[in-house]
Amino acid sequence: MTDAEQREAARQFVNRWMGKGKEDEDGRSYWIDLLTNVLGMDNVTERLNFEKKVVIDGNTKRIDVYIPETRVIIEQKSLGKALDQKIRNSGDVDLTPFEQADRYNGKLTFDERARWIVTSNFAEIWIYDMNQKQPEPTKIALDELQSKYPLLSEKSGHYFITIIQQKTRKYKRPVSNQLAELIRKAIEVSEKEHPDSEYIFLQDNGKLYTDSMLKYHVNIMIYENDIRDDNGNYFEFRTHRFRHTFGVKLTEMKLDDDSIARLLGHKDTRTIPHYRRLRNEALAEDTKAVRDEMNELLAQYRREKENAETR
Structure with missing residues (x-):
């Protein structure tokens, strides 16, 4: 999927789901639509586990959506339900959607425990990184989807970032989950500080970072830390x-x-x-060094053998 195609897919998704969404009736369709048509995930229905069972205090509960390969728990609420508001659950327990999902998460086997918890009310998607001690959500509003997240996509359980290269063309490169999270944070900052720009990494004045600027700052660090090459010269960075x-x-x-x-x-x-x-x-x-040592051992063996033969 090209960047333009992804932007158009996001626009169509927003139009389809704006102003609607019931937890029980629409949750499954919403996530199949988003993951397939916007994020480009293949074979979604085979890779998602809807209504995954989990036992809490002897009672069977169900996780709305579970993605095994990336260990994602999704807790879906109806449109209009605030994602930071506590809701009365069965068993007379008041929990936010995240707390409810985290409660389910605690009852999964260790290998199934969530790397990410996602809560949604159709109008917003909140993403929690469970590697953080106190997870804070990355928030995505439905009407921001087209402009805010076109450069980060997922396929077959792996994240890709779209790179615009001056000399050649636009292409995608795989990134780790950790780097994908850093990119999400950078997108949030860019969207807030430079809402009219399509780029992520910008200077305070809104201009792009240049190669020469990066080279300059790295070379300053090289001189300040006295980093040299094998010949004793300052390391030359490009x-x-x-x-x-x-x-x-x-x-x-x-x-x-x-x-x-x-x-x-x-x-x-x-x-x-x-x-x-x-x-x-x-x-x-x-x-x-290893080859030199082996050559010396072989030479020594040959000398010893020749000496033995001359005796």
């Missing part, structure tokens, strides 16, 4: 080193040239052998 490092890491993963080219944002595979050569050179350097 932003292209990030690409080199990433390209070499991809060759270490034994990916094919086409996959590496796509992840690097290259139009073709002509430059990929360069990264493989860099990896081979690095491997030769890393193993030089």
Whole structure:
């Protein structure tokens, strides 16, 4: 799905769901629609567990939506229900939607425990990172969906960020769940401070960061911390080193040239052998000491053998 297609899918989703949503009747359709048509998740109905059973105080309760591969619990409420308001649950317990989901979470097996808890009332989606000691929600309003989250998407349980590259084109690169959360936070800040911009990382004055600016600040850190190369010279930093490092890491993963080219944002595979050569050179350097030691042992063995034969 291209960025333009995702924006259009988000716009259509907002139009379909604006002003409506009943917990029991619409919850399943809402999440299938969002995950499939906006976030591009494949085979949604096979990957989601609706009404997952959990036993609390001897009574069977049901988690509205559970995503096993990413360990996500979704607690859905009807339109108009405040997501920070306590609601009377069965058993005469007053809980917010998050507290209700967290209560269910505590009764799951360790391997099933939620990495993320999501609460929703159709008009808003609140996302809680359960790796935090006191999770605070990342909030997404339905009418912000088209403009706020077009650059971060999910496929097959993995997050991808859309990168706009000046020299080539727009492409997607996989990111970890932790980095995806940092990007969400950056989007929130950008949306608040620069609402008219389509970019995430901006200076206070609203201008984009440039390569030369990044290079300047990194080089200042190099001089201040006296970071030098193997020849004793100050380490020479260029932003292209990030690409080199990433390209070499991809060759270490034994990916094919086409996959590496796509992840690097290259139009073709002509430059990929360069990264493989860099990896081979690095491997030769890393193993030089071991190879020298082995050569010395072999030479010593040959000398001992020759001496024994001459006796």
